Amino acid sequence: MAYYAAVISLKHTIGRLLTSSHISILPSSQGIIEFAYLSACSLEEVLEILDSSKNRVMVDFLREQIRDAAYKLEDAIDFHVSDQFLSRSEKSGDEGSNLLIFSVDSDEVLKQEINYFTDMVMKMEDECNNPDLKLRKSLPEEDDTDSLRNDFDGIESEMVGLSDVFSRIKDSLLRNFIGCRFGSIFGMAGIGKTTLAKKIYQDPEICNYFDCRMWVKVGPECGLRDIMLCILARLDHDIHSIQMKEVEELGNDLYTSLTSRRYLIVMDDVWHENIYKLEGYLPNENQSQVLLTTRLQNIGHGGGLKYAHKMRFMNKEERWSLLSKKVFSEEKCPNQLEKAGKKIAKNCDGLPLLIVTVAHFLSKAEKTIEYWNKVAEKKDKSIFIDANDKISNILLRSYRYLPQELRACFLYMGAFPAKCEIYASKLNNLWTAEDLFDSDDISSKLLAKEHIRQLASHNVVLARKRPLGGVKTCSLHSSFWHACVRQSWKEKFLHVISNFADSSKEGVRIQRRLCISSNALFGMKEVYNSVQSISSARSLICSGPYHQYPVLDILSIRFYKFPIKLVKLIHLRYLALTYGGKVPASISKLWNLEYLIIHRHLNIKYPGDWSYMPVEIWKLQKLRHLQVMGSCLPYICDALLPNLLKLLDMSHHSCTEEIFKRIPNLQKLGIQIELAPDVAEPLSCFDHLSHLKKLESLKCVISNPNPAKPQVIIQPVSTKTFPASLVKLSLSGFGYPWEYMRVIAKLPNLEVLKLRMYAFRGPECVIEKFDFLNLRYLLLEDNDLVHLKASKYSFPSLWKLIIRHCYKLKEIPSQMLDSLELVDSPLVSSYGHEVCCSNEEQT
Secondary structure, three states: HHHHHHHHHHHHHHHHHHOOOOOEEOOOHHHHHHHHHHHHHHHHHHHHHHHHOEEEEHHHHHHHHHHHHHHHHHHHHHHHHHHHHHHHHHHHOOOOOOOOOOOOOOOHHHHHHHHHHHHHHHHHHHHHHHHHOOEEEOOOHHHHHHHHHHOOOHHOOOOOOOOHHHHHHHHHHHHHHHHEEEEEEEEOOOOOHHHHHHHHHHHHHHHHHHOOEEEEEEEOOOOHHHHHHHHHHHHHOHHHHHHHOOOOHHHHHHHHOOOOEEEEEEEEEOOHHHHHHHHOOOOOOOOOEEEEEEEHHHOOOOOOOEEEOOOOOOOOOHHHHHHHHHHOOOOOOOOOOOHHHHHHHHHOOOOOOHHHHHHHHHHHHHOOHHHHHHHHHOOOOHHOOOOOHHHHHHHHHHHHHHOOHHHHHHHHHHHHOOOOOOOOOHHHHHHOOOOOOEEEOOHHHHHHHHHHHHHOOOOOOEEEOOOOOOOEEOOHHHHHHHHHHHHHHHOEEEEEEEOOHHHOOOOOOOOOEEEEEEEEEEEOOOHHHHHHHOOOEEEEEEOOOOOOOEEEEEEEEOOEEEEEEEEHHOOOOEEEEEEEEOOOOOHHHHOOOOEEEOOOOOOOOOOOEEEEOOHHHOOOOOEEEEOOOOOOOOOOOOOOOOOEEEEEEEEEEOOOHHOOOOOOOEEEEEEOOOOOOOOOOEEEEOOHHOOOOOOOOOEEEOOOOOOOOOOOOOOOOOOHHOOOOOOOEEOOOEEHHHHHHHHHHHOOOHHHHHHHHOOOEOOEEOOOOOOOOOOOEEEEEOOOOOOEEOOOEEEEEEEEEEEEOOOOOOEEOOHHHHHHEEEEOHHHHHHHHOEEEEOOOOO
């Protein structure tokens, strides 16, 4: 939740203050700041204790106090540093000279906030021993959620669509086998797991096959003992006589009651892996079955399961069938409403719970073509807003039971549009810059990847995986996005401004982060002034001015002059903008900057017109990610960027030994080459790569290749040209003969190779024996290759081969056919040519 993120962010802010080389803390203030840091650390333990408490009303009250105190102290510290910086600037005109002096005694507000914070921490530590925390008391929205999750008799059992899934699970339950089996149905909240389970449970064949059937509603608060009591009650045991028994005694009763009987137990809405302990108390005989439904992938794919079924979203036919049935019951939908109705169903994005809820509101509204068209075109959004509001608490249960370190990561995704495919790498950069991780710089990248994986495993995030594993992009379902934005607002974590009313909404001035969904909103003076006046906001995604922002993502706005006021935002850690000119030397004043991303305008540019970054860029010692399209890093003696891990879209003029030796920990390098029309001498960009000992990913692109001069870049002469650590290589526009592939083919750790836009050219490519031993992914795109030949001993690890726009290709090796998952070639589709196997084995 935002509470945990607030404490972690404060801890990082104080930590940076204590270790900054730009700030001198007076001795009288040093101990005060160190004590505040220790107090912030102890709050992490307090939040863990509160997170396990059953008194949710009291916990929410205490966590709000913690969050607000952490926010106020962090603001006071940042305001103090900013005021010192701006004050010195006005007096001396040179913000870059001398150290800033940090004194608690000189700032009464700061002193008060530190005292309040440290006192609050001590009170919270005392509250952890309050016996009232152990009393079960749910929040109103959690009670609502329980009422929405009806008992068995209230569960919808009339299922529409998903007949293929129903048949598979039913067959699994009726299959002959020895012993007792556990199986699962898992997937996102609202996707129809319980409805499907009940349909299976009540199926006549299932009823006849099993001697006894038991339905157990579990939920997140239900333990193993509660489940045993529930099953025994279904088996007609006197609940009062067994209420006081221990787990082992209940287990013996359970075993005795089920022995010699073929039973089916459906456990609905399982949240904890300890459910598998039940297996030890069940008779392992008579082809009995235990079927779980769960939102969590780690339970749905648990080690004790014999089969698992992941629920899919409804297809367009199923969506319309469900919507029309719920709106019109047994009647047929009028023909004039069908087109709009299908579009309304499509807008529900395949989630059955949303479709049913939208249908509920539609059934009560006017059934005219004018109104349905308004709903379908989202000119009248009230039905979708009301429907999403109604189901939000059901979806948000998945959020509330996330580990607390994941909750802020989930809420942050509300800053992006619904269903937007967000690159995992961008989320990683933003989460790190926002201080959402309680980790050092080295481990934060791995932690971000793990957090995305876990969010997908909890089925709150939709993840699109890379061919070789890991997550490439992720997104939120529209209903989860609605719930996310709603919860973010409630927790003062993030506010999305989509229109003028959002900018003036009551409570907006206490929001921590702002997201502007449309650049046009800044053309409205009222919106601009409203955003500018929100002093509590620390991050702005899309646009906006304020001196405390650590994150400023304004790529969607073009700047024709560098916004020089940005260099006064000394707390910036992430800056992304679109700007076509030279970066000013004053960029070095942003000493906290870790991510600098500058895109160029898509305007006409003279080839070879490249420019150097200012030499002051070397002063940004915390830089981890630098991406400035087509620019060069200048050489400066004794400079070093030890934390730089990614250098992207840089000119080949930066590919020198002097530069590479000064970025020793670089892991990812992107080189952009723009050729001048009169280039005569061959250029070099590979000669010094061997100095990058930790390089894992290399991308080299000639953005304007010249077919008349295909080899203007000197080819790599041996495998030693590249670092042995290289895992991914992407080349475009080089025009090398295919025989030069032999250098790349011997790279020991290469797993991914992408060759685009005539990276190599010629009619024939022959891969020798034992080449590309570890290559798993190969992309061939836009070349004139006719024959691809390879020894049967090459490509032993190839998992995926993509061929795209290879107009002349006629032959590929037979051993590569199993890997050929995609052929996107006009020659195949338009001219009817077939990609055929070579009948001759290459040796």
